[in-house]
Amino acid sequence: MINVKVVVCLLLSLCAVAWSTPVVRPLPPTKPTSNDTAAISPFRNPVFDMKLTPEQMRSGVIDERYRWRNGFIVHPDRGFNQNEYSVINDALYELSQHLCIQVLMWPQDSNPTGDYVEIMRGGSGSGCWAWVGRLGGRQDLNLQFDGCIYKHIVQHECIHALGYYHEQSRPDRDDHVNILWNNVIPDTSHNFDKMDDTTTFGVPYDTRSIMHYDSYAFSSNGQPTILAKDGSTVGGNSITGNDIAKLQRMYNC
Numbered sequence: 375m376i377n378v379k380v381v382v383c384l385l386l387s388l389c390a391v392a393w394s395t396p397v398v399r400p401l402p403p404t405k406p407t408s409n410d411t412a413a414i415s416p417f418r419n420p421v422f423d424m425k426l427t428p429e430q431m432r433s434g435v436i437d438e439r440y441r442w443r444n445g446f447i448v449h450p451d452r453g454f455n456q457n458e459y460s461v462i463n464d465a466l467y468e469l470s471q472h473l474c475i476q477v478l479m480w481p482q483d484s485n486p487t488g489d490y491v492e493i494m495r496g497g498s499g500s501g502c503w504a505w506v507g508r509l510g511g512r513q514d515l516n517l518q519f520d521g522c523i524y525k526h527i528v529q530h531e532c533i534h535a536l537g538y539y540h541e542q543s544r545p546d547r548d549d550h551v552n553i554l555w556n557n558v559i560p561d562t563s564h565n566f567d568k569m570d571d572t573t574t575f576g577v578p579y580d581t582r583s584i585m586h587y588d589s590y591a592f593s594s595n596g597q598p599t600i601l602a603k604d605g606s607t608v609g610g611n612s613i614t615g616n617d618i619a620k621l622q623r624m625y626n627c
């Protein structure tokens with residue numbers, strides 16, 4: 375009998391915790407663009423911004439284990455101020471408009487459970503980065519407070535967490551862009567590796583993808599490191615139609 379009481383009490387207290395910290399959807403933006411509130415320039419490129427498990431180095435985004443099945447769920451760190459929080463909210467709201475899975479946010483002051491992305495407010499030098507795909511339980515996504523809290527960077531990192539690598543990692547990238555290796559900072563060339571095991575979901579290569587590095591990423595000398603085959607520059611800072619198509623195919627929308 376005592377054991378039953380203990381179990382019931384435990385269940386009730388768990389329910390109380392769950393009821394007191396509801397997960398909510400991001401709200402529509404209340405102002406034209408929250409990027410206006412940010413005072414510091416964004417990084418030109420999210421540098422070293424993907425983290426991969428040893429297994430993912432082999433299997434990539436094809437493996438459905440890494441998909442979010444019960445919604446893409448995030449928890450913004452308590453440290454984000456109101457302006458920073460609204461940048462994150464607005465980025466997620468826009469992303470949610472293109473996805474058929476729910477995008478949900480734990481309130482900042484809650485203690486999340488289950489699978490979720492902890493969006494951390496990182497200190498100077500911590501960078502913008504995310505793990506690729508759903509790993510299970512808490513997984514971190516870092517936004518350095520001075521340089522990463524911009525709508526397109528939040529979306530870029532969240533799309534990593536949803537399961538995407540960089541556009542220039544696609545197996546077919548050499549048909550669309552040239553890597554100018556002589557201009558790449560030595561020891562950073564791995565950032566231009568192709569991921570041969572990934573799938574393109576039949577969506578055309580997009581040099582303006584929000585997941586594409588820009589033309590001067592990891593440049594050692596101010597000269598371009600990636601150019602389109604026609605010599606034009608590459609990179610984008612907003613979600614494109616092809617980005618949406620890939621996300622929708624990955625999640626069977």
Ligand SMILES: [Zn+2]
Binds near residue numbers: 420423424530534540
């Ligand atoms: Zn990235």
